[in-house]
Amino acid sequence: AQKVTQAQTEISVVEKEDVTLDCVYETRDTTYYLFWYKQPPSGELVFLIRRNSFDEQNEISGRYSWNFQKSTSSFNFTITASQVVDSAVYFCALSEAGYGGATNKLIFGTGTLLAVQP
Amino acid sequence: ETGVTQTPRHLVMGMTNKKSLKCEQHLGHNAMYWYKQSAKKPLELMFVYSLEERVENNSVPSRFSPECPNSSHLFLHLHTLQPEDSALYLCASGRLAPGGANVLTFGAGSRLTVL
Numbered sequence: 704a705q706k707v708t709q710a711q712t713e714i715s716v717v718e719k720e721d722v723t724l725d726c727v728y729e730t731r732d733t734t735y736y737l738f739w740y741k742q743p744p745s746g747e748l749v750f751l752i753r754r755n756s757f758d759e760q761n762e763i764s765g766r767y768s769w770n771f772q773k774s775t776s777s778f779n780f781t782i783t784a785s786q787v788v789d790s791a792v793y794f795c796a797l798s799e800a801g802y803g804g805a806t807n808k809l810i811f812g813t814g815t816l817l818a819v820q821p
Numbered sequence: 822e823t824g825v826t827q828t829p830r831h832l833v834m835g836m837t838n839k840k841s842l843k844c845e846q847h848l849g850h851n852a853m854y855w856y857k858q859s860a861k862k863p864l865e866l867m868f869v870y871s872l873e874e875r876v877e878n879n880s881v882p883s884r885f886s887p888e889c890p891n892s893s894h895l896f897l898h899l900h901t902l903q904p905e906d907s908a909l910y911l912c913a914s915g916r917l918a919p920g921g922a923n924v925l926t927f928g929a930g931s932r933l934t935v936l
Contacts, residue, residue, distance in 0.1 A: 707863070736922050746909065747825075748927040755922065794864070798923065808854065808877065809925060811864040 844912030
């Protein structure tokens with residue numbers, strides 16, 4: 704069965720520190736998509752990134768970077784030089800091509816609360 | 822401003838009340854979703870509407886009744902709820918894409934408290 708695990712419930716760092724949020728997933732499909740969303744205190748989930756299962760290249764976007772490793776079923780997210788505005792809950796999610804194709808539904812992890820202290 | 826608008830943002834109701842949550846999107850999306858977010862739990866998918874037809878109902882109790890009158894609007898009708906139904910209810914929309922590539926756009930949620 705498909706599952707997403709975010710083992711880190713809460714992380715607290717001081718501004719300018721680097722921080723990595725872990726995500727491990729389970730799926731039987733060979734074709735799937737992985738996502739990261741950010742949920743600030745205002746409540747709405749904000750899309751950050753989508754990767755498909757055939758593209759293992761790491762991606763960097765400003766201070767954000769993502770490390771996708773199929774061998775360990777992990778899709779980790781690193782924030783470099785963290786800022787107070789990065790404080791939020793971060794969710795990793797999985798969408799399977801076969802099972803979810805008709806509805807494109809997302810299976811979410813429990814989220815990691817990141818607190819960046821000034 | 823988010824492309825998905827949810828009202829009300831906060832709702833307090835008694836167990837015998839009937840209320841509705843509303844979701845609206847004008848992004849041209851053809852699928853809409855209700856998720857429930859409870860503390861310490863993954864977001865739970867409740868309902869999926871594709872082209873205004875309900876295509877998934879994840880064993881949600883009948884006290885939750887969804888309605889999708891058109892592609893831009895989605896409602897969640899609530900009646901005789903229980904205190905354990907207190908949660909943040911998130912609406913999302915997306916454009917169905919092959920292979921599960923759909924990126925969902927979420928609203929800010931409706932915080933429901935059942936007394």
